[in-house]
Amino acid sequence: MDPSVPAAPQGTFQGTLSESGDSAATLYVCVTCLAGEDRETVPRAGRRLHDALADAQRRQDEPPRFRIVEAECLSNCNRGCSVALTGPGRWSYVYGDLGEASVDDLLTGASRYAATKDGLVPWRERPVIFRKGVIARIPPSPPPV
Amino acid sequence: MDPSVPAAPQGTFQGTLSESGDSAATLYVCVTCLAGEDRETVPRAGRRLHDALADAQRRQDEPPRFRIVEAECLSNCNRGCSVALTGPGRWSYVYGDLGEASVDDLLTGASRYAATKDGLVPWRERPVIFRKGVIARIPPSPPPV
Numbered sequence: 001m002d003p004s005v006p007a008a009p010q011g012t013f014q015g016t017l018s019e020s021g022d023s024a025a026t027l028y029v030c031v032t033c034l035a036g037e038d039r040e041t042v043p044r045a046g047r048r049l050h051d052a053l054a055d056a057q058r059r060q061d062e063p064p065r066f067r068i069v070e071a072e073c074l075s076n077c078n079r080g081c082s083v084a085l086t087g088p089g090r091w092s093y094v095y096g097d098l099g100e101a102s103v104d105d106l107l108t109g110a111s112r113y114a115a116t117k118d119g120l121v122p123w124r125e126r127p128v129i130f131r132k133g134v135i136a137r138i139p140p141s142p143p144p145v
Numbered sequence: 146m147d148p149s150v151p152a153a154p155q156g157t158f159q160g161t162l163s164e165s166g167d168s169a170a171t172l173y174v175c176v177t178c179l180a181g182e183d184r185e186t187v188p189r190a191g192r193r194l195h196d197a198l199a200d201a202q203r204r205q206d207e208p209p210r211f212r213i214v215e216a217e218c219l220s221n222c223n224r225g226c227s228v229a230l231t232g233p234g235r236w237s238y239v240y241g242d243l244g245e246a247s248v249d250d251l252l253t254g255a256s257r258y259a260a261t262k263d264g265l266v267p268w269r270e271r272p273v274i275f276r277k278g279v280i281a282r283i284p285p286s287p288p289p290v
Contacts, residue, residue, distance in 0.1 A: 028284055067287065075238075075282040084283040092237060093220075094281040136239040136281045137220045138229040139173055142212065 025066040025087035025114035027106070029053060032072050033080035035099065045099065049081045052100045056107055065114035076135050085110055090119030094135040105129045170211040170232035170259035172251070174198060177217050178225035180244065190244065194226045197245045201252055210259035221280050230255055235264030239280040250274045 033046030043051070047070075054068050066087075076082040079096030083106065086092035093113070098106065105127035112121045119140070123131070178191030188196070199213050211232075221227040224241030228251065231237035238258075243251065250272035257266045263285070268276070 024289065026286055069284075069287055071284050073282075075279045082281070084281070086237075086283050086286055088286055092231075092283050094239070094283060134220045136227070136229070137218075138231050138237050138239060138283065139214075139216050141171055141231055141233055142214055144169065 025085060025090065025110070025119075027053070027066050027068050027110045028071040028074065028084040028086065029068060030072070030074045030076070030080060030082045031070040033074075033077070033082055035080045046081050049083075049098060049100055049102070052103050053106060056103050060107070065111050079133075079135060082135070085113045085119070087114070087119065089117065089140050091140060092119065092138045093130070094137070095130055095133045096135045097133040098129065102129050170230060170235065170255070170264075172198070172211050172213050172255045173216040173219065173229040173231065174213060175217070175219045175221070175225060175227045176215040178219075178222070178227055180225045191226050194228075194243060194245055194247070197248050198251060201248050205252070210256050224278075224280060227280070230258045230264070232259070232264065234262065234285050236285060237264065237283045238275070239282070240275055240278045241280045242278040243274065247274050 029046060029050040031044065031047045031050045033044060033049075034041070035045035037045055050068070050070050057064050057068055066085075071084070074082040074084055074094060076094060076096050081098040081102075082094060082096045083098060084092060084094045090113075106129070109121070109127040109130045112125055113119055121130075174191060174195040176189065176192045176195050178189060178194075179186070180190035182190055195213070195215050202209050202213055211230075216229070219227040219229055219239060221239060221241050226243040226247075227239060227241045228243060229237060229239045235258075251274070254266070254272040254275045257270055258264055266275075
């Protein structure tokens with residue numbers, strides 16, 4: 001690779017979404033999370049979760065409805081691994097207490113989130129890991145005044 | 146008031162910002178928060194915090210740099226009162242363990258946040274309530290792919 005060309009952020013979604021780019025949802029995965037493991041552990045728990053999610057999404061038959069993007073620290077270190085779901089015009093959510101066993105439910109929950117316009121998935125349609133692991137949520141930015 | 150005209154959401158900022166509307170920051174305050182008080186307490190702790198913040202902002206000499214907007218539940222009920230700082234293109238933050246004694250520091254911290262383009266205030270410039278009370282943070286949505 002030409003070293004003068006900056007590489008895309010490692011693990012950042014590079015494919016084609018089924019949603020338009022402007023309204024696309026993003027699943028951020030904290031790749032620096034230790035989740036209680038030793039600081040020297042390589043790869044870290046958050047990186048393993050990110051890579052497992054990206055692998056599982058690539059194996060799906062349907063085009064993905066959301067991007068999986070790595071993040072450095074979501075400031076939820078006491079309850080990692082952590083992810084955040086966000087998107088223009090949508091409520092954003094942070095979830096914790098996650099691990100590689102959460103991959104299938106995370107993909108399902110994020111797809112349901114991506115299918116909404118406002119980020120509000122009915123309670124019964126949220127995976128249990130979302131119901132029990134919610135850390136906080138933030139409304140979308142209000143319209144300009 | 147003409148009853149056919151819907152009222153603006155109670156407590157929503159109605160003034161003029163010193164920043165342009167498109168890039169304006171918002172301080173959401175959870176007005177449903179009980180903060181450990183009895184469910185029948187009126188007004189609730191979150192409502193009192195919101196109103197104290199709005200009053201203090203109105204008393205300031207300079208035009209406000211951010212909007213104060215009420216929100217219903219930021220899903221941080223164990224560590225309320227809670228607020229969230231957000232804005233287009235910025236990292237969003239959720240803070241907890243707040244109360245009416247936090248008003249001055251909240252206004253200062255939110256003004257510093259509003260003065261950034263990316264929401265990242267240097268650690269030393271963050272009020273102690275932000276350093277100790279951070280619940281989670283979320284990156285801005287990445288550019289469309």
